[in-house]
Amino acid sequence: MRDYGRFFFNILLLIFFLVLVIISFDYRPQARMLPLNLGLVGLGMVLVQTLFDSSAKAAQKLKFLQEEGFFSEAANISCAQEKNITSSQQDTLNFQEWWEAIRIFAWLIALVIALRYFNYIWTIFTFIFLIVWLEGKRRILDALYLATGVGIFMYLIFVMLLKWNI
């Protein structure tokens, strides 16, 4: 396995297709016709993809999986030039990058949970202040200015102009 992120995502996709395919047997033939058949196709394709990602031997035999869309070549070149990395490394994230991404996921989940219980203008102010200061490692005053600016903008747009009551 080239990396755990890829393996984990493939497993999630397998579970997604498998669950939907199994559930579709509960529906009438007409209602399940397309989702069942396309779900089976998806399941098979993800299985092949997982096989391709897990073993170098399989990857050698399943070369057609590497066939790329029209703009891949140009995109890969520009991306590799920017980050000075090779094409094969582009689809992977190192542990440090995944760890940073997971931390941001956690911040976003915290924001959504907070929106459930607190006033959204104050939640946004607090979220921006904390994420910019603690996660973005910016100066505390800069974080405060940004949080205040966005808070006022949101108040003007959503409360004053659009009268959205959420």
Place this chain on the structure above:
Amino acid sequence: MYESALDSLITLFTWPGPLYLVLGSLIGILFGILPGLGGPQVVALLLPLTIGMDASHAIILLIGAMAATAFGGSIPAILINTPGTATNAATCLDGFPLARQGKAGMAIATAGISSALGAIFGAIVLTLILPMGRQIVLAMSFAEYFMMAVMGIAVIVLVSRGSIWKGIIAGLVGFMLSSVGYDPVTGIVRYTFGVNYLYEGVKLMPVLIGLFAIAESIELFIEKGKITKGEVGGNPFRNYFGGIKDGFKAVFSNLSLLIRSSFVGVVIGVIPGVGGAVANFMAYVQAQQTCKNNENFGKGDIRGVIAPESANNSKDGGALVPTLIFGIPGSIEMAVLLGALTIHGITPGPQLMLNNPSLILILIYTLVIGNIFVSTVGVLAAPLLFRVTTIPTTYVAATVFTIAIIGAYATDGIYYDAIVTVIFGIVGFTMKKLGFSRIALVIALMLGQLAQKSFHQALIVGGPSIFFTRPISLILFIGTVVVLSLPFIQSRKKGER
């Protein structure tokens, strides 16, 4: 219909007509810039304000706002690689690399001019086509709708960066997600897991906001530094005026590309249910395939901005054809607009041209003048917008997180929309990093319902053979097979050499 032209122009330019046009355009551009909010939201939000207004003034306000979102959406697409609306997704491919090279002013000016000219082209075609539009819409039936949806997904898979195999998987995920909720044919509720929120299906808006705005912002936040990687220069106004001049030059030296792309936009717009998200990519592919010296596409080629921006504005002209003639909306915006027209006592259909021709012409003129006004405002505001690229990515990302999530939440005031937005933000980031096409997922999600409904209706009407006996359906089927097999044939040829 054309005898009412002068009356319509007088209505449009008589006070308070111009006020509504300016107001609608400014609100529209704001909604276009905010990722996740676009034409359908702005029309839906302005609709209550138009109740009690004269029908022609209501049309001016709503169409002015709707027309402005397409260009407004190109601004974040160019500056922060986040399309303001789905119709600007292809603009990111070359617009953002241009911004990184310090050419954001030129890209915005080009987008503005292309948008205005595209809209004018769309309006001209609409004016010419309306009297004979009936035949065009009648030529399409369930089999064609199904094949069009399949071809739309196939084209997107082909256009997407990275593995075609993964693109198809992403498309299938999108299709399965489109099966959630009420089945359009049998009425059975599918894959809701007992969650009431899912009864109406997976909503497009939170998915779009999550996959693009949130996922891109996560990447921006991790990246740290500034959006622009190129040298912005000491005097942004000097760059700005140079940018406008270069933008004008670029558009007028590629007029044939602009006309071709606008034509693609109109054709896609005419087909009900397909919409601008497909039109801008189709135009981009067309440009990439037909232009000489195309090796810079995807790396900052100005023609990669001209094509999608002219197509996504001209498509409105096309989308109004089925909307006005048959009351079949050509896109999500048109569906909302259709509701707005009905509320104002205007029933779209063949009788509309006979009974109320001046309203149709007001609509067309507003589309044109609104686009010209918005493009002018956009081009003039470019120095300010240009500065966005020098802001630290941490600030931009944190701001986009909140605006996007609140935008998704506020659209319908449903808390689950915020949850779905974050889930798809995480999924979108992971998909991007692992090389799965997000566009394929979105297009399949959009076209899935149409495909399923049309598939069953076609089977009921003519059995499985109907897909291959109707000429347009057969052509679309062959087109899909060719589109999907092209890369494999090309690579085999390369291998043989």
